[in-house]
Amino acid sequence: MKALIAVLPGDGIGPEVVEQGTRLLKAVAERFSHSFELVEAPMGGAAIDLTGSPLPPETLALCQRADAVLLGAVGGPKWDPPAKVRPEQGLLALRKELGLFANLRPVTPVPSLYDTSTLKPEVLRGVDLLVVRELTGGIYFGEKRREEDRAFDACVYTVDEVVRVVRAAAVLARARRKRLTSVDKANVLETSRLWRSVTERIVSEEFPDIELKHMLVDACAMHLIKRPADFDVIVTENMFGDILTDEAAMLSGSIGMLPSASLGANRRGLYEPIHGSAPDIAGRGVANPYGTLLSVAMLLRHSLGLEQEARAVEAAVASSLDAGVLTADLSAPSTRPAGTREVGGSVIDRLGE
Amino acid sequence: MKALIAVLPGDGIGPEVVEQGTRLLKAVAERFSHSFELVEAPMGGAAIDLTGSPLPPETLALCQRADAVLLGAVGGPKWDPPAKVRPEQGLLALRKELGLFANLRPVTPVPSLYDTSTLKPEVLRGVDLLVVRELTGGIYFGEKRREEDRAFDACVYTVDEVVRVVRAAAVLARARRKRLTSVDKANVLETSRLWRSVTERIVSEEFPDIELKHMLVDACAMHLIKRPADFDVIVTENMFGDILTDEAAMLSGSIGMLPSASLGANRRGLYEPIHGSAPDIAGRGVANPYGTLLSVAMLLRHSLGLEQEARAVEAAVASSLDAGVLTADLSAPSTRPAGTREVGGSVIDRLGE
């Protein structure tokens, strides 16, 4: 197939990890006979320095034309407050312009990295979960007010906002183990009661083959640590998703391992590792690119529909990890850590083994 | 000293665990020459069955007169919806009438129970944290609306609401390791920005000896699993506290171990184990009373000012656990579990060892 992929290296370690992502995309294209056009564009702090804007019109136009967007990371102390134009604004604007309302965060700890997690290996065994977080609604985007002696935030959800993200999550569950856990606080919040009733209706009407469970957010925060292998797909509102995805990230030993995708109504998506721009280690060639390489696998699966290729990438990553090709954040202090490029090469070498 | 303690056994396993709590209070009174008057009253489902109300006026009047309230648990399938009068309403009303705005949940895993946690022993070593949750404000108590196609919840905090709970938490930190972590989402929420600025001011003006750190709620959800021993006292708003206390509870292997206190402007407090009424095991004499016994320690410390007695109870609990006196939720399947009364007796025997 032919595909146009926008590549936004961004800031800090972004360019280093994205370089391995583009190498991998080229290798996948070659091995599976696809034609991927990769076009780079500035984004975040790098774009502010070049153009004054964290999301220049040319970058946005490219992303809107592309089949998928691969992003490294944005931000850094150079553009921290009191700076008014900030790298993160570019990311928010990009999500909004592309209509991305579902954030996907899979967590699948691999046995060779169980040591790096603070959870016991027997708890991690069999964990393969995917959190789908609503990304554009809820209290983060509601009206805010500040008065002399009080502050106010509004949490609003419409039926349509819930419908589309639950539908997206149910489609994903259907391609996995067909189990969906919807997380809310329906015993207290009106938005959660709406969430629960809409979820109930959509799943029973459109996804009778999916097993749906409801769970309160505090119970879910427990369950994620107690029996994480119980989960398949979790779907939840914006703020609960913000908290639970970060908690779930700890099942994997390093956030350097974790990919993410943001999806909208069509197939176009934004793919990025969840680690930030890590300015403290930028430019030293030591950053962990596995999160980016696994984001490439998600890109292949969700935006290009190339399931076989996605699995080949995931298998190559697993094989590379098993072989002990580990960056500094993953390896024991006594062993020689692998560099960023070395990991990229190792995964590419193992592609389609 | 003389003290009046209201004892509300409640429902399910409540009466069984509270019985051990009253035995312990009597033993403490005897050993340390205090005069505790213990008066029982109906509460929750038991009170609904007796009087039609989950918090009868006589029970409330007793609690208002008492120096402290010891509660077991309330609720059970018998009073679940569609029942309109519910046991939990009694608890909410009691908290409100007593003006309890700070919920305290300490988590101090003991080495002899590290096996029962899903976290690795080296992560649990040194964990001794206390979460102080604001209990009467925020989105759980804000205005709620439902329209045809949308739902709405308001989150409001006033300066006064933040001041009083932060002050309570800082006082507690002062008696511990003098470190306070305030958790919010100030990068997004207006209520959190108010929370942060009030906390900053109160601590710098009134508690210059306390080391204050701010942490975002999602980062805290990570940190609690990654390096829980870093925390001393955590203070946070109602909903974040709801989620984080349940997450933190998992550091300890069983929620049967965990005590709680709810405090207000004066010394009167409500003390209860965090486990629920567990109707499935009620009446069989197998429930874990350690959470109640540790709640008694909190009662002695926070409402009666009996620090030495509180420590004696905690030491007796630790000694009993070390000796392997474990209820079924704590013990290996191969060993004979201790019964509820056996644990009570074991702790009393070790009091002041």
Ligand SMILES: [Mg+2]
């Ligand atoms: Mg987050």
Ligand SMILES: [Mg+2]
């Ligand atoms: Mg809770």
